Amino acid sequence: MVNYVQQRMTAIAEPNRFRIVELLRGGPRSVGEIVGALGLGQPQVSRHLRLLAEAGVVEATKKAQQRIYRLHPEAMRELSDWAAGFAELWSARMDRLDAFLDDDTSQQGV
Amino acid sequence: MVNYVQQRMTAIAEPNRFRIVELLRGGPRSVGEIVGALGLGQPQVSRHLRLLAEAGVVEATKKAQQRIYRLHPEAMRELSDWAAGFAELWSARMDRLDAFLDDDTSQQGV
DNA sequence: TGTGTATATATGCCGTTGTGTATGTTCGTG
DNA sequence: CACGAACATACACAACGGCATATATACACA
Numbered sequence: 001m002v003n004y005v006q007q008r009m010t011a012i013a014e015p016n017r018f019r020i021v022e023l024l025r026g027g028p029r030s031v032g033e034i035v036g037a038l039g040l041g042q043p044q045v046s047r048h049l050r051l052l053a054e055a056g057v058v059e060a061t062k063k064a065q066q067r068i069y070r071l072h073p074e075a076m077r078e079l080s081d082w083a084a085g086f087a088e089l090w091s092a093r094m095d096r097l098d099a100f101l102d103d104d105t106s107q108q109g110v
Numbered sequence: 111m112v113n114y115v116q117q118r119m120t121a122i123a124e125p126n127r128f129r130i131v132e133l134l135r136g137g138p139r140s141v142g143e144i145v146g147a148l149g150l151g152q153p154q155v156s157r158h159l160r161l162l163a164e165a166g167v168v169e170a171t172k173k174a175q176q177r178i179y180r181l182h183p184e185a186m187r188e189l190s191d192w193a194a195g196f197a198e199l200w201s202a203r204m205d206r207l208d209a210f211l212d213d214d215t216s217q218q219g220v
Numbered sequence: 221t222g223t224g225t226a227t228a229t230a231t232g233c234c235g236t237t238g239t240g241t242a243t244g245t246t247c248g249t250g
Numbered sequence: 251c252a253c254g255a256a257c258a259t260a261c262a263c264a265a266c267g268g269c270a271t272a273t274a275t276a277c278a279c280a
Binding site for chain 1: 237238239240241242246247248
């Protein structure tokens with residue numbers, strides 16, 4: 001649903017979490033690897049990963065003491081689909097703008 | 111660039127700005143129409159639109175005292191392309207995960 | 221030129237959220 | 251079973267950001 005898209009965007013939009021997503025694009029990573037790659041504190045990374053997981057953006061797999069995080073393909077797909085839904089725009093959707101820019105004083109509600 | 115994607119996601123992720131984007135999907139709107147549709151204060155809507163414009167998500171056209179806002183197709187396209195760039199994932203990118211899980215059986219976590 | 225309309229900007233307040241530090245928990249190993 | 255490694259959780263604090271209010275600016279019209 002669209003509401004999930006908004007939640008996932010909120011999660012990904014945060015700068016450090018965005019970096020985590022970009023990092024995980026290269027494949028699954030352990031928390032320690034992410035900490036080393038981003039130069040953040042381990043508790044901060046754990047919290048970011050928790051928020052990403054709650055938004056369905058990442059998943060975790062346990063291996064001994066380690067936890068391997070990876071992107072959740074379906075979540076990224078939904079995001080892609082949502083953004084692609086605007087495709088109709090870059091053909092021609094400016095008709096209503098033309099209506100606005102005529103000399104008619106339009107004041108329609110929604 | 112990827113950095114612009116992050117900035118645009120930060121702009122769109124905010125709930126009320128997300129509603130504005132969804133509203134503008136239906137075509138250009140004046141500020142007054144957006145205010146009426148969302149039930150927010152006019153200054154708040156103006157500020158949201160300013161942030162969206164700074165992120166390149168929307169554009170404005172002046173008509174007398176009104177300002178007609180519309181989505182910037184290119185921005186939405188870049189966002190779509192970025193998300194679609196993860197498409198390689200839902201084919202098979204779990205090879206590195208397999209490397210992680212080499213001999214031990216693992217359980218799902220979080 | 222004065223007035224009403226449409227929108228933008230400025231400011232103070234307050235909730236949300238990221239960060240730093242300390243501690244808890246799970247698991248492998250000697 | 252005690253210890254260390256890897257990660258999660260708790261808590262206090264500070265910064266960022268949205269909101270409400272007031273005010274400023276641009277424009278049409280009489």
